[in-house]
Amino acid sequence: MTVYPQLPQVAVFDTSFHQSLPEHAYRYAVPEHLYRDHGVRRYGFHGTSHRYVSHRAAEIAGLSIGDSSWLSAHLGNGCSTCAIVDGQSRDTSMGLTPLEGLAMGTRSGDIDPNLHSHLASTLGWSLEEITRVLNSESGLKGLSGLSNDMRALEQAREQGHPGATLAIEVFCYRLAKSLAAMSCALPQLDGLIFTGGIGENSPLIRSKTVAHLKLFDLAIDKEANARCIRGIAGPIHKYGHTRILVVPTNEERQIALDTLALLN
Ligand SMILES: Nc1ncnc2c1ncn2[C@@H]1O[C@H](COP(=O)(O)OP(=O)(O)O)[C@@H](O)[C@H]1O
Numbered sequence: 001m002t003v004y005p006q007l008p009q010v011a012v013f014d015t016s017f018h019q020s021l022p023e024h025a026y027r028y029a030v031p032e033h034l035y036r037d038h039g040v041r042r043y044g045f046h047g048t049s050h051r052y053v054s055h056r057a058a059e060i061a062g063l064s065i066g067d068s069s070w071l072s073a074h075l076g077n078g079c080s081t082c083a084i085v086d087g088q089s090r091d092t093s094m095g096l097t098p099l100e101g102l103a104m105g106t107r108s109g110d111i112d113p114n115l116h117s118h119l120a121s122t123l124g125w126s127l128e129e130i131t132r133v134l135n136s137e138s139g140l141k142g143l144s145g146l147s148n149d150m151r152a153l154e155q156a157r158e159q160g161h162p163g164a165t166l167a168i169e170v171f172c173y174r175l176a177k178s179l180a181a182m183s184c185a186l187p188q189l190d191g192l193i194f195t196g197g198i199g200e201n202s203p204l205i206r207s208k209t210v211a212h213l214k215l216f217d218l219a220i221d222k223e224a225n226a227r228c229i230r231g232i233a234g235p236i237h238k239y240g241h242t243r244i245l246v247v248p249t250n251e252e253r254q255i256a257l258d259t260l261a262l263l264n
């Protein structure tokens with residue numbers, strides 16, 4: 001800014017895609033003044049990615065983004081789900097902070113909100129220590145006692161490691177539960193999207209997650225699921241069933257497109 005004072009600076013916020021959430025989706029059931037005076041509400045994150053992959057999914061499916069409904073699962077180190085209707089975010093699993101929602105690499109995701117007071121009173125932990133453990137020592141890492149890296153956990157699971165096996169089971173069940181919850185925001189389901197390092201590369205996680213969604217018309221094509229890794233996009237559902245798409249995300253491109261739109 002000092003060197004190029006004339007150069008326009010553009011900030012693209014990961015929360016902005018979720019500004020279309022209806023109030024019943026973004027408000028917490030806490031006293032109103034906490035929202036009014038202190039901004040305590042659900043904001044959501046990974047908006048750049050959910051937006052990008054839902055547009056790509058519509059293109060791949062030959063549907064209009066303005067007239068289609070999607071469930072999106074962004075599974076990187078941070079993980080979140082999103083319900084997208086006619087190109088707008090209608091609900092998402094992260095909240096005031098990225099800690100809410102799914103079990104992630106090192107984040108616990110949803111826990112009993114009383115866990116803080118339980119840990120403080122039984123172990124004497126400070127707020128800082130509890131925050132650190134829930135954000136940095138939990139999730140896949142905490143459950144497995146091994147790693148936050150899904151590749152390492154899949155390998156360890158193959159060799160019968162109980163912690164890795166459990167971490168993967170919890171991750172997929174919690175993800176399926178979140179997707180089922182997100183479906184409340186959709187008028188119909190045109191497709192389920194997997195993205196992020198895990199979503200783009202793990203046939204195991206995709207098939208285990210879909211297996212939990214028994215009441216949805218979802219079925220995975222084994223060969224297509226195995227093929228869609230390392231940047232290969234495409235459908236992985238069985239013919240005649242609801243679409244399931246692997247869509248590599250490209251947050252950098254979406255940021256560039258948003259910047260271009262603003263500058264024009
Ligand atoms: N082949 C793979 N199989 C399973 N998981 C993978 C594979 N490749 C990458 N991942 C996982 O993707 C996650 C990282 O995702 P990524 O989107 O790169 O993260 P970030 O949120 O930091 O951008 C890690 O858990 C990593 O183990």
Ligand SMILES: CC(=O)OP(=O)(O)O
Nearest residue numbers: 045046076077078098
């Ligand atoms: C918001 C968030 O979780 O980001 P990341 O996926 O980079 O952890």
Ligand SMILES: [Mg+2]
Nearest residue numbers: 076077196197
């Ligand atoms: Mg990422």
